[in-house]
Amino acid sequence: MLESLWWQGVRNLGEQTLALGPGINRLIGPNGAGKTSVLEAVHILAAGRSFRTQHLRRALQSGAEQLWVGGVVNSPAGGLHRLGLAWDGTRRSRLDGRWMQGHAAVAEWLPVRTLHAGSFELLTGGPEERRRLLDWGCFHAIPGYRLNWQRWKRAHDQRNAALRVGDRAGAREFERPWVAFGAEISEARARYVEAWASATTAAAAQFGFGERLEGLGLKVRMGWDRERQLEEALDRSRESDEERGFSQVGPQRADLDLRLGGRAAAEASRGEQKRLVTALVGGQARMLEAETGRSPVLLLDDVVSELDREAVEGLMAGLRGSHWQILVTAVEDGIPGLRGEDSGQLFHVKHGHVKPAPAA
Structure with missing residues (x-):
């Protein structure tokens, strides 16, 4: 749980x-009051990047020279931790008072999933965001995945x-670790997706629209011909790779194959697509809790306007x-599906300041 959040220089x-x-x-x-910017600050702290822009520079407040985000998390598995991120042209991450190399050690303690307007383009856009979603799940749920992915990525680069x-x-010198760690992370992805399909179906039922996603199919496309081992695929691609100057097969080309009733999910109705993306995120949250005992933080940016009323009520x-x-x-206020004591804590956001509502 994220107990407190601090920011400076954000939007x-x-x-x-x-x-x-x-x-x-x-x-x-x-x-324009700053509601989405608060969620953005949480996402920056959790992932080391924004969900609104590819460049942290664009999240910097006008006239500011640096951006800071910090927080305190309380994890059942690991107790209290102080997280921080600073950006002044270079990103620096901090965990319990120590500067870290990279952001992964910080991200491990704050598993965050976000639903926003752009999230619902997941099914119709390119594979990069689908791979990112898949890797997030593997990173948090599968021991050793992060290290194997980092080793493969280093060899790949x-x-x-x-x-x-x-x-x-020189390129051939890196093929052995590229194949070894690439096979490891690809096998882990396949195992994760198999469990993720069931968890997504369960999440859809939890949110009240399971019948709308009947016939869900979720598989991973490895990034090469499934009939071959990765080493064999590389052998067949090596000459072409050398001519073109980059790796054409491998985990970097992985994607998710999502289907509803046997048809590609990208061809489903807009309402079905939004429900599916919501259920995918919910499925990952369920898996995180089941596999690690840790609860996720969900950021829902204006889902009231993105989903129809029935879907919002079921989700909440x-x-x-x-x-x-x-x-x-x-x-x-008055979000469908939230009422009385179950509606949680209320904050009013106005002119870039967040004020807790007094307890009733």
Whole structure:
């Protein structure tokens, strides 16, 4: 659980420390007030990047020279941890008072999933975001995945660097670790997706729209011909790789094959697609809890306007019974599916400042 969040230099937000509660936290305010920026700050702390832009520079407040985000998390498995991220042209990550190399050690303690307008393009867009979603799940649920992925990525980058300059002998030096760790992470992805399909179906039922996603099919496309081992696929591709200057097969080309009733999910109705993406994220949250005992933090940015009323009511009713921490934004209070004591903590957001509503 994220117990507190602090930010400075983020978008239109004034510097502030915010105490968050367990369960549902509602951030209510007009458009442009800063609600989404609060969720963005959480996402930056959790993932080392924004869900709104590829460049942290664009999340920097006008006139500011640096961006800071910090927080305190309380994990049942690991106790209290202080997380931090600073950006002044270079990203630096901090865990329990120590500067870290990379952001992975920080991200491990704050598993966050986000649903926003762009999330619903997951099924119709390119494979990069689907791979990112898959790797997030493997990173948090499968022991050793992060290290194997980092080792494969290092070999992949070094091989490609050699291929770009025509150093064929140099490129071949990195093939052994590229194949070994690439096979490891690909097998882990396949295992994860097999369990993820069941968890997604369960999440859809939890959110009240299981019957709308009947016939769900979820498989991973490895990034090469399934009939071959990765080493064999590389052998067949090596000459072409050397001519083109980059690796053409491998885990970097993996994708998700998503189907509803035997048809590609990208061809489903817009409403079905939004429900499917919601269920995929919910499925990952369920798996994280089942596999690690840790509860995720869900960031829901204006889902009231993205989903129809029935879907919002089902989603919120399902989330009320979970042990997850949720931050949800809306223009007005009275989110469908939330009522009374189950509606959680309320915050009013206005002109870049967040104010907790007094307890009733």
